[in-house]
Amino acid sequence: MKPIIEIQNISKRFLINHQRLPYVTFREKLAGIFQASEKKETFWALHDISFDIIPGEAVGIIGSNGAGKSTLLKILSRITPPTTGKIICRGRMASLLEVGTGFHQELSGRENIFMNGSILGMKKSEISARFDEIVDFSGVEKFLDTPLKYFSSGMQLRLAFAVAAHLDPEILIVDEILAVGDMEFQRKCLRKMADATGQGRTVLFVSHNLPSLKSICKTGALLRDGKLVKTGSIKECIDAYASIHHRHESILDSVHYFQPFIVIKKIIINNTESNSVLVETDDLSISLYVEFKKRIAFELDVHVKKDEQVIVSYSNFVKNDVRIFEPKEYRIDYSIHLPELRSGKYKLDLFFTEPFISWFAVSENTIDMEVVNSHHHTFLNSTSLKWGSVLATGVYETKIVEI
């Protein structure tokens, strides 16, 4: 099958003007005629990016801030041209770099649906045909003839999403737009987009929301400092992203010592030594390389916290027999099966203790733990109930007696 998008050696250069403004004033230009022009610094926002996208594929583009994700999307959506390279597209494309592009505060809800839809590339007849559907989806039918300026920001957003969700292009480009809005409505939109990929539409999706990327996309592309670092399955890309992310900050730096009897040499949590941990199957494995300066009792206590305050899980190592260590170096492997945690960000705290007596050292509030539980997703999406951080599954037994 021919790729629907072929990206060939795309680079984008920006000139950094050392004047504060990107545009120049005529006076400066005039002045420039008489003096040697100021040296402009060039900056490559993208450097030699090449990859193909197969029709019907949902591609997640990931990378930290400034990696060039948005620039790539802008080039793909033809807002700005590349400096070098070429992209071949074989399909009608719509891009959603923002929701509600072209909304005008003075126009009514109805008028804005037409304005926004038309700017996004829908024909007037298409908008009319889907008008009722859009209004239904947005849930703002009572305010259709009210000027947009009297809408709450939430209502404006719902209206904007409703129009966007009814676009019907062959290629859809979506930038970080799901970062806003209420959770319930976000899920509704995600579902709508996931449906679309089922129908063979190609979707390019940029987000920092790794769980949602994982649930929608099959393949991924990882950008770093304007270069394409990895393409492949979304899981591989997210793993690679997690490992380059925060590489410079190791857990060791965050350990605060209270007593001189132990020296922690190395800590590996789920294959990373960085303070950004990815948890995927509720399993946490910690390898601790530690040297004891005297014969001593030692245990590691682990807390998982939500919102820096609420402890959602703690280890029960302390309940084991107290273990005495010789003044030597050890490697201790801990494996922890966490309760079913909802996808999201958590903190992992480590307490290096002499059981029931005191702390040797502590690492508190510094290790970020990201939980990605993709198997929860469809389940969580399908309901409007409020969920806590822990999904504590009880043991249910059924006994059927025929009477």
Next chain:
Amino acid sequence: MIKNFEYSIEPSRKKFYNWKELWQYRELFYFFTWRDVKVKYKQTVLGVVWVVLQPLLSVLIFTLFFGHALKVPSAGLPYPVFVFSGLLFWTVFSASINAAGNSMISNAPIIKKIYFPRIIIPISSILVSSIDFLISFIAFLLLLLYFQVSIDFVAIVFFWPGAVILMLISTLGMSCWLAALNVKYRDFRFVIPFGLQIGLFITPVIYPISIFQNVWVSRVIAINPLYGAIMLFRAPFGLDINSVELTISTLSGLFFLIWGLYYFRKTEAYFADIA
């Protein structure tokens, strides 16, 4: 699923406009114009009445000061008819340039987020002013009836379309050029209103060109294409057409059209980066 539909994205080349693409986006002309017309008179009490009121008040003031007080000649026409015939064209020209000149800046949030042929924006600004033009044109016809001005109807058929076309091409050229310049040099936000203020006085709107005795002064003034347009428009009322000056105006109008469109095309690819 995929039709035989393919396009490529490349570093911008200085190809001229893609007319086929403009045609595909034709509905967007309508929507931008429709939006600006709607928004313009929202929350006003008099609404569309302003379209007629604005030129009528100008005619009244010019008639009082220039016609009556200063006794400016009006080539045998009643002064209100004379000044309105000029103001009709001047108003659409200056309103278009004002709106189109700032249009790329005021629509910057859209330009940065979505692709469409950028030229739609300044053209829509001109279309908005053209609608105002049509309405005040009707008011002008009523004024002609009121003063019972004698008109050469055969001349209308020849000259009025020519006048409108010359006015439109020069407006289009100037608007696109200034819109593109304004994206890069914000100075034009200040230059445009000032230039238009001067423009009203160096265009024979409120006085006839005959007040200049020197033929070279008239020819320099004819570089302003609006002069040619107004001259054509006034011809059916029995005013003379100077063919040399008309040629100068027409050539100048064509030059502005080509230059404006060329400059806009050359710079439009980078609007999103600098707007």
